[in-house]
Amino acid sequence: MSQPNDISFQNISFQYPQGDEWALKDVSFHIEENEWVAIIGHNGSGKSTIAKLMNGLLTPQSGRIHIKGLEVNEENIWEVRKKVGMVFQNPDNQFVGTTVIDDIAFGLENHGVQRDEMLKRMKYSLEAVKMEGYENHEPHNLSGGQKQRVAIASVLAIEPDIIILDEATAMLDPIGRNSIMETVDHVRSERDVSVVTITHDLNEVLFADRVIVMNDGEVWKEGTPREIFNLHKELGEIGLDTPFVTQLSNSLKSEGIVLNQEPLTHKELMDELWTFYSRT
Amino acid sequence: MDILFENVSHIYQKNTPFEFKALEEVSFHIPAGSFAAIIGHTGSGKSTLIQHFNGLLKPTSGHIRMGDFNITAEKKVKDIMDLRKRVGVVFQYPEHQLFEETVEKDIQFGPKNFGLSQDKIDSRLPEVLKSVNLPEGLLSRSPFDLSGGQMRRVAIAGVLMMSPDLLVLDEPTAGLDPRGQKEMMDMFSRVHKETQRTTILVTHSMEDALKYADYVFIMNHGKLVMEGTPLEVFQKEEALNQVGLAVPEVIKFLHAFESRFGQSIPFKGQSIQELAKEMTEIVRRGVKDE
Numbered sequence: 001m002s003q004p005n006d007i008s009f010q011n012i013s014f015q016y017p018q019g020d021e022w023a024l025k026d027v028s029f030h031i032e033e034n035e036w037v038a039i040i041g042h043n044g045s046g047k048s049t050i051a052k053l054m055n056g057l058l059t060p061q062s063g064r065i066h067i068k069g070l071e072v073n074e075e076n077i078w079e080v081r082k083k084v085g086m087v088f089q090n091p092d093n094q095f096v097g098t099t100v101i102d103d104i105a106f107g108l109e110n111h112g113v114q115r116d117e118m119l120k121r122m123k124y125s126l127e128a129v130k131m132e133g134y135e136n137h138e139p140h141n142l143s144g145g146q147k148q149r150v151a152i153a154s155v156l157a158i159e160p161d162i163i164i165l166d167e168a169t170a171m172l173d174p175i176g177r178n179s180i181m182e183t184v185d186h187v188r189s190e191r192d193v194s195v196v197t198i199t200h201d202l203n204e205v206l207f208a209d210r211v212i213v214m215n216d217g218e219v220w221k222e223g224t225p226r227e228i229f230n231l232h233k234e235l236g237e238i239g240l241d242t243p244f245v246t247q248l249s250n251s252l253k254s255e256g257i258v259l260n261q262e263p264l265t266h267k268e269l270m271d272e273l274w275t276f277y278s279r280t
Numbered sequence: 281m282d283i284l285f286e287n288v289s290h291i292y293q294k295n296t297p298f299e300f301k302a303l304e305e306v307s308f309h310i311p312a313g314s315f316a317a318i319i320g321h322t323g324s325g326k327s328t329l330i331q332h333f334n335g336l337l338k339p340t341s342g343h344i345r346m347g348d349f350n351i352t353a354e355k356k357v358k359d360i361m362d363l364r365k366r367v368g369v370v371f372q373y374p375e376h377q378l379f380e381e382t383v384e385k386d387i388q389f390g391p392k393n394f395g396l397s398q399d400k401i402d403s404r405l406p407e408v409l410k411s412v413n414l415p416e417g418l419l420s421r422s423p424f425d426l427s428g429g430q431m432r433r434v435a436i437a438g439v440l441m442m443s444p445d446l447l448v449l450d451e452p453t454a455g456l457d458p459r460g461q462k463e464m465m466d467m468f469s470r471v472h473k474e475t476q477r478t479t480i481l482v483t484h485s486m487e488d489a490l491k492y493a494d495y496v497f498i499m500n501h502g503k504l505v506m507e508g509t510p511l512e513v514f515q516k517e518e519a520l521n522q523v524g525l526a527v528p529e530v531i532k533f534l535h536a537f538e539s540r541f542g543q544s545i546p547f548k549g550q551s552i553q554e555l556a557k558e559m560t561e562i563v564r565r566g567v568k569d570e
Contacts, residue, residue, distance in 0.1 A: 018425070042457045043428060089455060090373070144372075145322030170455050171372075173484035174526050176322060200457050241458040244529040244552075251556030257563065266533055270540055273559065277541065277566035 005066070006162055006194040007031040007054060012063035014049055023049045024060070025217045036188065036195040038205045038225075041214030042239040047198045050214070051166040054196070055084040068161055082111065085160030089167040091147035092140070094154075100126075100142075101135040104154045111158055125157040128183055145176040152180060156187060163187075164196045169204060181207045202243040206264055213240070230262045245269050281347040281366065281445040281478045283310040283333070288342035290328050290502075302328040304502045305342070310495070312347075312445075315472050315479045317489035317510070320499030321524040326450075326482050329499065333448050333480070334367040335360035347445060365394050368444030372451045374435035375428065383426070383434050384419040391441040404441055411471050412437045413463070429460045440471065446478045447471070453485070465492055486528040490514060490549075498523065511547065530555070541566070 007030065014024040024046045031037050039047045052058040053065060056077045065072040067080045088094055097103030101122060108118045126132050129149035139147060148168060155163060163184065169177040181204055184195055197204055205211055211228045213221040215238045221228060228235070229246045236242075242250075249263050249272075257276055263269035290303040302325050310316050320326045331337040332344060335351055344351040349363045371377070380386035387408070391401050409416060412433040418426065423434050432452075439447070449468060453461040469492050472479045483489055489496050490510045498506035498513060500523035506513055514520070517527045517535055526532065531547055537559065538544040545558050 042459055143323035143327075167455065171451070173321060173524075174486070175524055176484075202458075239457070239459045244533070247552050248533070248556060251553045252560060254553075255556050255560040257556075257560055266529075266536055269533075270536055273537075273563055274540060277563045 005030040006033045006035070006068060007196070008066045009050070009053075010064045010066075012053065012060045012065060014053065014058065014060045022217050024053075026063070027217070027219055028063075029212055029219055029222065031194055031196065034188070034192045034194055035210065036197070036208045037210050037212060038208035039196065039198045039212045039214060040200070040205060040240060041220070045214040046217040047214050048166055051086065051164050051196070051198050054162075054164060055081050055086060082158075083161045084164060085155035085158055085162070086164045086166065087148070087151050087155055087168040089170050091144070091151045091171075094151050095139040095147070098138060099136050100131065100139060100150050103139055103150060104157050107154050107158050121157040121159070125153040128156055128187060129153045130179065130183075144171040145173065148172060148176075149180065149183075152183065159191075160193070162194045162196065164198070166198045167200065168197075169199070169201060174203075177201060177204060202241060206243070213238075226262050226264055229264065282312045282345070283308075283347075283446070283478070284345040285309075285332075286343045286345075288332065288339045288344055290332070290337060291340045292328075294340060302502050303332075303339075306502075306504050308497060308504060308507060310478065310480065312478055313476050314495055315469075315481070315493050316495045316497065317481045317483055317493035318497045318499060319483060319486065319489055319525065324499040324523075325502040326499055328502075330369065330448050330450055330480070330482055333446065334364045334369055336369075365442055366444055367446045367448065368439040368442055369448045370436055370439050370450065370452055372454060373432075374439075375423075375431035378423040378431060378435055381422060382420055383414075383423050386423050386434055387437045387441060390438045394442060396442065401441065404443070408437050408440045411440060411474070412467060429456055429464070432456075432464070443475070444477065446480065448480045448482070450482045451484065452481070453483075453488070468492070486514065486526065487530075490528045490531075498525065500524070511549075514547075 009027055009029050012024055012027045013022055015022050039050060041047045049058065053060055056072050068083050070076045070080055072080050095103055096106050104122050104125060105118060108121060129152050131146065131149050131153060139150060148171060169180050172180065185207060187193060188195060197208065199205065206225050208225060211223060211225055212219060213228060220238060229242050232242050232246055232250050245263055245266060249259055249269055253259060259272045263272055285306055285308050288303055288306045292300045292302055318326055318329065328337065332339060333346065338351060338353055338355060340353055346363055349360060351360060378386050380389055388401055414430065414433050414437060423431055452468065453464050456464060465488055468479065481493060493510055496508060496510050496513045497504055505523055506519065514527045514531045520527055534545050534547055541562055543562050545555065
C-alpha cells in the first residue's frame with residue numbers, strides 16, 4: 001500500500017450489548033485522504049455506530065479499523081483520537097468550559113499546544129465559525145446554532161486530520177446548516193483534512209465527493225451524489241427521500257422533458273429546462 | 281384556546297450588566313382552533329416566546345391573555361398553575377425527560393401530578409396511545425429500550441393525556457430521519473384536526489410551515505417582523521432573506537423559474553407532479569414558438 005487510506009473498515013460487524021440484531025454486518029469501506037464522504041441512511045441503519053467505531057468509542061466484535069494507517073485498538077486509541085475530531089448532534093452534551101474561549105482552550109490544553117499557538121488557533125477557529133465576539137459568553141446561554149458552531153470551533157482548533165460531523169447540523173435552520181457546511185468546505189480548501197458527515201439533510205450530501213448509503217447495518221450503495229440520487233425510486237424503497245431538485249426532475253421526465261444529466265442544483269435544473277425551451 | 285399578546289416584552293436579568301431583551305413589544309392574536317407556525321433564526325426569541333404560553337416565564341411588561349387566563353408581570357405563579365393543565369408543551373428532544381421504569385408509568389406521571397384521577401387516566405390511555413401510534417404492548421417496557429422515535433412518542437403521549445386546549449411544539453422533528461419527520465408531523469396534523477385544539481409549531485422548516493400551518497409568524501431579534509398565511513409570507517423572499525430565513529425550496533425555484541422564463545406559476549399548494557405539468561406546458565410552448 002503506497003498511501004494509506006485515511007479511514008478503512010474491513011469486514012466490521014458490531015452488536016450492541018442488549019441488541020438482538022447486528023447493528024453492522026460485515027461492513028467494509030475506505031475513505032481517502034482529503035475526501036469528503038457523506039453517510040446516509042434511515043434511523044437504525046447503522047450510520048451513527050460507524051462514527052462511534054471510528055474513534056474507538058465502540059469496539060467491533062469482528063473486523064479491523066484503521067485510521068491513518070493505525071489500527072484502532074486499546075494500544076493506539078489515544079493516538080487515534082488525536083487524529084479524529086468529532087461533533088455530535090446535541091451540543092449541550094459536549095461542553096466542558098464555563099466560557100466559549102475556555103471550551104476551545106480545553107481541547108488544545110489536552111493536546112499540549114503551546115500558548116502562543118493556542119491563541120492563534122482559538123482566534124481563527126472562532127472566526128471560521130463566525131463566532132468572534134462571543135469569547136466570554138457562557139455556552140449554555142447561546143442558542144442551539146451558536147452552540148453547535150462553538151463545538152465545531154473546538155474541533156477545528158485541534159486541527160484533526162479527520163473531522164466527523166455526526167448529525168451535527170440537525171438542530172440548525174437551513175441557512176445555519178449551509179454556513180456550517182461552507183465553513184467546513186473552506187477549512188478543507190486551506191489544509192488537508194478528510195470529512196465524514198453523517199446526515200439526514202439531503203442538501204448537505206451535495207457537498208460530499210462520495211456518498212455511502214447504509215441500510216439495515218449494511219453498505220447498500222456507494223457513489224457520487226449524482227449517481228446516488230439517480231436511484232430516486234430505490235432510495236424511496238429503503239425509506240430515504242431525495243432532494244427537491246431530484247423529485248422535480250423525475251416528475252418533469254415523466255411529463256416527457258428530456259434532461260441530459262441528472263441535475264443536482266436549482267441552477268442545473270433551470271439550465272436543462274432552458275436548453276429544452278430554446279431547442280428548435 | 282384564543283391567544284392574545286399585547287406589547288409583550290421580556291428582559292432577562294434586568295438591571296444587571298447582563299440585561300438582555302429577548303422579546304420586544306410583541307403583539308399578535310391566534311384564534312382558537314388554528315395551526316400557527318412560529319419561525320425565526322436561532323436566537324430570534326422563539327424559545328422565550330413559547331415559555332410564556334404556559335407561564336414558565338412572565339412578561340417583563342405587556343399583557344397576555346390565554347383563553348380565560350390573564351398573565352402580566354404582577355401575576356402570581358400559583359394563579360397560573362391551572363393554565364399549565366390546559367397548555368401542553370412538547371419541548372425540544374422531549375425524550376430526554378423520560379425517567380420512569382415503564383412506558384406506562386412515564387405517560388401517567390404528568391397527569392397524576394396535575395391531579396387527574398386514575399379512572400380518567402385509564403380511560404384516556406388507549407386513545408392517546410392510538411394517536412401517537414404506540415402499540416399497547418410497549419406499556420410494560422422500559423422507555424429506554426425503545427428507539428428514538430418511539431421514546432419521543434412516549435413523551436408526547438404524556439402531554440396529550442391532559443388533552444390540552446393548546447399544544448405547543450418546539451422543533452418536534454429535530455433529529456428524526458425524513459420518514460420519521462413526516463410521520464411525526466402527520467401525527468400532529470391528525471391530532472390537531474381530530475380535537476380542534478389550537479396548535480403552535482415552532483420550527484426551522486419552511487417546508488413544514490407551508491404544508492401544515494394555516495398562519496405563520498416570523499420572529500427576528502425578539503420582534504415579530506411578519507405574519508400572514510404561509511403563501512402570503514413566503515412570497516416575500518427578499519424580506520425573509522434579510523432576517524436570515526430562506527423561503528421553501530419549491531417557492532424559491534418558482535421565483536427563479538419566473539425570472540428565467542418570464543412566466544409565473546403561482547404557488548397554491550400544488551404537488552411536485554402538478555408543478556412539473558405546469559412547467560412542461562410553458563417550456564413546450566417555447567419550443568412551438570420557435
